Amino acid sequence: MAYLATPSPRYRKSYLAALREIKQTTAPTVRRPFARAEAARSFWLVDGGKYVGLVQIRVKRSSGVDPRLKNNVYYEIRPSMRKKGYGTIALKLALKMAHRIGLARVILVCRKNNVGSRKIIERNGGKLLRVVSVRGYPQPFLKYEIGL
Numbered sequence: 218m219a220y221l222a223t224p225s226p227r228y229r230k231s232y233l234a235a236l237r238e239i240k241q242t243t244a245p246t247v248r249r250p251f252a253r254a255e256a257a258r259s260f261w262l263v264d265g266g267k268y269v270g271l272v273q274i275r276v277k278r279s280s281g282v283d284p285r286l287k288n289n290v291y292y293e294i295r296p297s298m299r300k301k302g303y304g305t306i307a308l309k310l311a312l313k314m315a316h317r318i319g320l321a322r323v324i325l326v327c328r329k330n331n332v333g334s335r336k337i338i339e340r341n342g343g344k345l346l347r348v349v350s351v352r353g354y355p356q357p358f359l360k361y362e363i364g365l
């Protein structure tokens with residue numbers, strides 16, 4: 218069963234394998250696992266003792282692109298583990314963790330064409346707040362809220 222773990226050398230081998238996958242993949246992979254870690258609490262999604270993906274929770278919402286896109290939660294599944302349900306599990310566990318951390322609601326943002334992420338958010342109760350167009354980005358962003 219998958220769970221969220223504190224990043225640890227215990228998962229070193231599978232984590233390094235995931236980094237190699239990320240480097241080689243042509244699929245969209247947005248963030249390096251430790252990027253902006255100072256602004257977020259980072260957790261690793263682990264299954265069978267192996268690194269599956271990254272979850273980041275920010276109590277203070279942040280945004281790299283536009284203030285309208287400030288959000289609390291980010292998740293990423295390693296390329297070889299995608300489309301197996303882990304993304305949905307990652308957000309479910311992230312919401313439980315965000316509640317434990319003290320948040321009463323979270324804001325999530327994904328690009329309109331990120332079909333997988335949209336499904337994940339909507340399956341976890343995401344309510345669409347608005348569609349945000351940002352100059353320089355051909356695809357609009359979808360901003361969701363989930364009450365915890």
Ligand SMILES: CC(C)(COP(=O)(O)OP(=O)(O)OC[C@H]1O[C@@H](n2cnc3c(N)ncnc32)[C@H](O)[C@@H]1OP(=O)(O)O)[C@@H](O)C(=O)NCCC(=O)NCCS
Nearest residue numbers: 245292293294299300301302303304305327332333334336
């Ligand atoms: C988006 C992402 C997290 C999805 O993870 P995942 O483990 O594949 O998600 P799930 O297996 O839970 O899939 C949920 C649904 O989305 C679908 N899906 C997943 N990726 C998809 C894709 N690229 N295109 C179309 N559908 C997709 C799945 O088939 C599933 O739908 P179904 O049950 O109706 O078949 C993963 O592709 C990823 O890490 N992408 C890069 C980082 C990113 O975009 N993070 C989200 C930031 S908003």
